[in-house]
Amino acid sequence: MLFSSIVFLFTFLPIILILYYLVPRVYKNIVLLVGSLIFYAWGEPVYIFLMIFSILFNYISGLDIARNLKKKEEAKKSLVFNVVVNLLILGFFKYEGFLLGSINAVLPFDIPYRELPLPIGISFYTFQILSYIIDVYREEVEVQTNILDFAVYVTMFPQLIAGPIVQYADIDRQLHVRKETIENFGEGVLFFIRGLSKKVLLANMTGMIFDKVFAMEAGRVSVLSAWFGCAAYTFQIYFDFSGYSDMAIGLGKMFGFEFKRNFFYPYVSKSITEFWRRWHISLGSWFRDYVYIPLGGNRVSKGKHIRNIMVVWMLTGLWHGAAWNFVMWGLYYGILLLIEKYALIKILDKLPSIVSHIYCLVLVMVGWVFFFSPTLGNALDYLKLMIGVGGHGLVDRQGMYILMTNGWMWIILIFGSTPVVHDFYERFIYSNGQSKMKAVINCIVYAILFILCIAYLVTESYNPFLYFRF
Amino acid sequence: MKKNGMDIINILKYGMVLVIFVYVVILLVGQGGDAPMETVQENILSVVKKEGMQEAGTQEFKRYYGLNANDCEGVLLYLPNDVMGVDELLLVRVRSESQAEAVKDAAQKRLDTQIESFEGYGAEQTKLLKAAILEDRGNYIFMVVGKNADKAYTAFKKSL
Numbered sequence: 001m002l003f004s005s006i007v008f009l010f011t012f013l014p015i016i017l018i019l020y021y022l023v024p025r026v027y028k029n030i031v032l033l034v035g036s037l038i039f040y041a042w043g044e045p046v047y048i049f050l051m052i053f054s055i056l057f058n059y060i061s062g063l064d065i066a067r068n069l070k071k072k073e074e075a076k077k078s079l080v081f082n083v084v085v086n087l088l089i090l091g092f093f094k095y096e097g098f099l100l101g102s103i104n105a106v107l108p109f110d111i112p113y114r115e116l117p118l119p120i121g122i123s124f125y126t127f128q129i130l131s132y133i134i135d136v137y138r139e140e141v142e143v144q145t146n147i148l149d150f151a152v153y154v155t156m157f158p159q160l161i162a163g164p165i166v167q168y169a170d171i172d173r174q175l176h177v178r179k180e181t182i183e184n185f186g187e188g189v190l191f192f193i194r195g196l197s198k199k200v201l202l203a204n205m206t207g208m209i210f211d212k213v214f215a216m217e218a219g220r221v222s223v224l225s226a227w228f229g230c231a232a233y234t235f236q237i238y239f240d241f242s243g244y245s246d247m248a249i250g251l252g253k254m255f256g257f258e259f260k261r262n263f264f265y266p267y268v269s270k271s272i273t274e275f276w277r278r279w280h281i282s283l284g285s286w287f288r289d290y291v292y293i294p295l296g297g298n299r300v301s302k303g304k305h306i307r308n309i310m311v312v313w314m315l316t317g318l319w320h321g322a323a324w325n326f327v328m329w330g331l332y333y334g335i336l337l338l339i340e341k342y343a344l345i346k347i348l349d350k351l352p353s354i355v356s357h358i359y360c361l362v363l364v365m366v367g368w369v370f371f372f373s374p375t376l377g378n379a380l381d382y383l384k385l386m387i388g389v390g391g392h393g394l395v396d397r398q399g400m401y402i403l404m405t406n407g408w409m410w411i412i413l414i415f416g417s418t419p420v421v422h423d424f425y426e427r428f429i430y431s432n433g434q435s436k437m438k439a440v441i442n443c444i445v446y447a448i449l450f451i452l453c454i455a456y457l458v459t460e461s462y463n464p465f466l467y468f469r470f
Numbered sequence: 471m472k473k474n475g476m477d478i479i480n481i482l483k484y485g486m487v488l489v490i491f492v493y494v495v496i497l498l499v500g501q502g503g504d505a506p507m508e509t510v511q512e513n514i515l516s517v518v519k520k521e522g523m524q525e526a527g528t529q530e531f532k533r534y535y536g537l538n539a540n541d542c543e544g545v546l547l548y549l550p551n552d553v554m555g556v557d558e559l560l561l562v563r564v565r566s567e568s569q570a571e572a573v574k575d576a577a578q579k580r581l582d583t584q585i586e587s588f589e590g591y592g593a594e595q596t597k598l599l600k601a602a603i604l605e606d607r608g609n610y611i612f613m614v615v616g617k618n619a620d621k622a623y624t625a626f627k628k629s630l
Contacts, residue, residue: 049493050490053486053490056486057490061483064479064483089490092494116497117605208597211597212593216589217589220590
């Protein structure tokens with residue numbers, strides 16, 4: 001079920017909310033769990049069992065690790081066993097085809113295999129589970145003895161399918177002690193509508209521009225069109241994914257939870273290092289806490305630090321998808337971050353901010369080419385078009401058409417991806433209870449946004465979130 | 471937690487791993503796809519908007535997919551009813567794994583041909599074709615192109 005679907009907005013969500021607020025405190029987690037399982041089963045009826053079995057296995061594993069904490073060796077064995085099982089499950093469903101396909105490509109014969117469809121959200125909930133298991137082992141959190149609370153942590157529908165990846169330590173207390181307030185609920189609704197608008201009104205519209213360019217024959221794409229296509233995807237993925245995260249945070253607030261922010265205006269960054277502090281923050285934090293730091297982080301020799309960075313970024317690429325272009329995308333960022341760390345960062349600091357800003361955006365856009373291309377070969381072909389190889393000249397009518405017919409859209413996208421709009425709105429319209437008139441205007445603005453989204457949703461086709469495939 | 475010398479937590483833990491393993495094997499062998507053709511067909515057609523498509527027969531299946539419908543256990547095919555349309559629905563219940571491969575390859579080839587035909591001038595059609603869903607589950611091969619692809623796909627998955 002999509003957040004941006006009529007059935008979610010007008011059936012599922014109202015029913016869950018009503019039930020949640022009607023039942024006594026002790027039953028609230030049951031409502032959340034049942035609702036989340038229905039939400040997941042709506043699109044993945046077969047894989048609901050995988051999730052339930054996974055919850056049971058990890059719940060028991062957590063207990064096993066906790067009881068062995070005094071005998072560290074035993075606890076370590078249990079931890080390793082758990083991590084291996086979880087990674088095998090993720091690996092089997094996500095990487096079996098990629099691995100065997102890659103092996104078959106170099107072998108003189110084919111190893112037969114049968115690829116199963118990817119269970120939606122498996123990368124997200126596996127990482128959440130691992131954060132719990134590892135933190136129990138590290139004694140950073142108490143083991144969860146209440147299976148209902150643990151199941152709610154794993155399945156909670158606001159962030160189940162596309163994150164943010166909520167680390168157990170951040171939500172541990174909230175699972176049994178949280179306070180729902182009207183202020184939080186209202187703020188949650190605003191977050192949700194803002195996210196829905198980002199997805200429906202901006203990401204989907206921008207996606208159309210990207211699709212138009214991407215569907216063109218290579219020989220008909222000018223340098224200008226290729227860059228506009230790439231820019232459209234750059235905005236599409238930002239508004240799509242950050243929109244989803246806003247909706248997840250908003251839904252969390254409606255149910256009394258506080259999730260950390262997942263995006264912080266990444267396109268205003270002036271270096272790649274800064275960009276990754278602002279983009280998909282929950283994934284970056286996960287890799288930092290559970291891979292990079294355990295490997296030694298930057299408190300090791302230069303050689304080992306380079307190894308650590310490359311391992312983390314290759315895994316980040318692989319996490320996004322079982323294909324060589326994602327591996328390349330991860331390594332690309334690993335190399336850029338190393339170059340910045342060891343050579344460029346001081347120079348970037350001295351450059352005029354507009355120059356470092358352009359530097360960062362261009363590199364991020366090049367990175368997205370690896371991301372949106374179905375194969376590594378396609379990515380390289382598209383990059384060639386961006387530098388004028390094999391295309392249709394520098395500027396053509398098509399490129400100018402994309403610019404002129406969507407002029408207002410580009411302006412909205414540019415300003416919308418910076419803090420300018422939000423700051424202006426906060427300062428002059430969002431009253432936060434200070435003025436009744438401002439509060440009314442605020443309601444009207446959000447109501448209009450919501451109506452526009454619904455008007456679009458009832459007429460448009462299926463538009464899943466880009467991050468659903470991970 | 472030990473009872474009569476037995477470690478219940480470990481038994482449960484390894485038991486769950488075994489359950490997950492058996493579950494995956496079941497998925498691989500059956501992929502849950504043993505529902506009757508009529509049921510699956512009925513469920514899919516109840517959610518698909520047929521505007522833009524018309525039901526096709528064995529001849530069209532042969533013509534566009536190069537396969538004999540009689541070799542399969544069941545075939546449901548809807549083709550675009552307009553030269554500029556791309557809405558399409560295919561559901562095939564196969565007899566063997568090798569046949570499943572052949573049908574899937576034929577469906578992929580059909581999609582590739584369609585994309586080649588529309589690429590360059592039919593942006594909307596190309597977008598729909600690139601978003602086509604082609605999947606094999608159990609004894610079924612399922613392909614759908616169109617705005618309501620997700621609804622048909624969900625109905626397909628739920629039927630199995």
